[in-house]
Amino acid sequence: MLRLKPGITAKLFLAVLATAVFVVMAMTLAAQWSFSRGFLGYINELAGERLEAARPRIVQAYLAHGASWDFVRNDRPRWFRLFRPAVGADELQSSLANPGARQPSDLTGALLRATLLDAEMQFVVGHPDVRPQSPRWPLQVNGTTVGWVAIAPFETVSAAGDVRFAQSQFRASWTMGAVSVLLAALIALWAARALLRPVRQVAEATHRLAAGDYATRVDMASHDEVGQLARDFNRLAVALERNEQMRRDFMADISHELRTPLGVLNGELEALEDGVRPMTRQSLHSLQAEVATLNKLVCDLYDLSLADAGAMTHRPVPVDLAGVLQASLASFRSRLAEAGIALELRLDARALVVAADARRLGQLFGNLLENAVRYTDAGGTLRVAARCEGSAVVVEFCDSAPGVAPEHLPRLFDRFYRVEASRNRASGGAGLGLAISRRIVEAHHGEISAHASVLGGLCIAMRFALLAADASQQGGPA
Template sequence: MRFGISTRLFLAILATSALTVLLVSGATRWNFERGFLGYLNELAVERMDTVLPRLTQAYAQHRDWAFLGEPSRPWYKLLRPGPDEPLPPGGLDEALPPDLTGALSRLGLLDDRQRWVAGYRSIDMTMQHRAVVVDGRTVGWLVLAPFQSVADGGDQRFAIGQWRTTLVAALVAVLLAGLIAWWVSHRLLAPVKQIAAATHQLTRGQHDVRVPVHGSDEVAQLGRDFNRMAQTLARNEEARRAFMADVSHELRTPLAVLRGELEALEDGIRPLNQAAVSSLQGEVRQLGKLVDDLYDLALSDVGALTYHMEPVDLVDLVGRTSTTHARSFETAGLQFTLKLPDSAAAVEADPARLQQLFDNLLSNSRLYTETPGQVTLALSAAPGSWQIEVQDSPPGLPIEQLAQLFERFFRGENSRNRATGGAGLGLAIARNIVAAHGGQIEARPSPLGGVSIRVKLPRLETAS
């Protein structure tokens, strides 16, 4: 039989409380009996001290102990004060201490040779004893047999009453502990059960499930973390579906064009000439670039994109990249401006990946900038880093869309769309490359009216 966590917690708290009560009760009883027996023996010693003067006086009167064997039972008379005996300053209470314990019945008398004379028989000189001295000579010994347990004394009923009281208190304590354990197990674990139930729903794909959160303790923090996790999973699921839809769309478009071109060639509608082959190669290149971008993006997402770090001069790299793109800007009817510092700009980087980064940034501006327009690439120094900024002219993007610019397959509405642009993967790849180099990338409105992409890469400190 398997118990739930509430039942197990309840039983654990109840068992711990019950064990604690039993240990405390046992220790209390043991300590009570030890202390109570000591108290009984102290009372008995006081009683013995009040009897000793009478024994001394009786021996001085009779000159031996033979009178104790008379039928009149003089031994028991000696244990109590006589009517003519003067009382001590404390009165009758001091002369006759309470004997509810039965201490008098445990007093015995030995003669000067330590032979039993009267009273309690099971006595010896190892017990509490007092010498009976007459005329400077020890004529006998008054011996007290100690109490070995509470049951030996007249106060057994008192001890039983104490034990019963302790038992009742223990039962009440266990009952209260059970009630508290039940309350704690249900009150404390109720939100945990809610989180467990919500987790089962989450595993079944219900990403909209949330748990109520109350308070600020660890359980409440767990609930908040669960809600954030569910929200993140919901966003990831939406992104996955959007990604699959975008990939399908991006792959379908060039494949549809290729299929149409091939069918036209097959039916003889279009002649097989250089123009037809060039058109087919263009669609294949676009499809190949999309596949390559998806592959690079997948590798960069999981950190598997290889990087070979070495000192790189950004002035030289940016200059060579700009030269490569200058002709394409001119062909697109765009004015391209390059601004470089006079001195070297050293960074620790993979030159091939930085080349890919700059290619993506410049290609993005060339594809989305309307003609006639202008694009500016500037390299400048910033505190602790080198800053590369690409600015273009209209069209721009609304402020709220700039933060989405680095998401995969994102393309702004209206003019910045697929009609003029690519698949929307270049800036997502650029973001991952910058992150792998310990840098930062951000998008903001351009002073030229379009979009400005700013990249910061850590400087490489060289020895002077």
């Protein structure tokens, strides 16, 4: 049987409400305990004050009756009258002579709880239950203790007025506690809904995004942590949408790039098989060119996969960058000449020694030269420069028209990205060369960027750390 688990809103509401209930109950019980102890202590304190005021009258009565307690032994009415406030002896005698005189009210119950003990702590009159812990006061005559007055302390509220007062206080405490719990429940409900509403929006948007709706966005203007979560979600959605579009473009581009040479190969082989085309050196060269195109595409994809996994192989050793650059240019001179592109080479007179893998540098320069051959108009110019700038070597590949619009520059190094979207353009490639170039530069801890060229086209600039002369000598030849 499926059990429904409470959501985060219910959990937060219950947590806040339970905390509030616990705090209110603890405060109410503590207030009741404090009130009970304080109220009883207050009553006992008042009773002690009343006994303290009656001690002189009790001693006077003791002396007036021959320094003996027999006059009051087991005579509770007379004992009670001794507690009546009296200032002088006349009033004392009047009190003793007039048993029916009205006594002032005793709200503390001290009369009923008071006990008279003689000097030997023997019971004389009053409350019969005298406990060892009961507070007691001495009755002294000329410094000699002739008796004791003890009082049984209040341990619970028993008088009807006191009980009513205590009950009213308890009812008020529990009423305030109930109101506090109700307010806490309302606040907890509001907090759970208000605070978790944006989280719920992000959760719902996440479900739609996971289902493939990459256009999902969360509209939230708050500047707290939830707002930051929403902004991060939107950036994630944008990245996923772009990656999905790139994936689709890649599938279309790569299928086209593979279909073209495979179609040519299939047609050439069928023509050879049917005898339509003779087996000549030219036909073999055509087949070999298509195979080379396929091989380069597969190798580029393999290099990108290695770079993404952080496993691109390279062995950095001290390398003369100018020598690698001249070797790459030498292999492309004929193609540049066939395309009608003039080549300009500007090398710094100082040694351009960097820690690099010469094979990977050759691949990097080859990709950039291939890009220049494909996208530079005939009659244009390619200027290659390498120079020292402080502790770095700067290499630039700048070509002439056509240029690249500024909005395309930040994405030139993305895989499968091409400024020319048409797959029918003769010069269009798979869009992997610059992506691989960036991975090679980053593997050598360098930097690569693209900006407009002064010649009217595109300029690719790279920076590599320059090795000191002594370090290059210790490393040996490249």
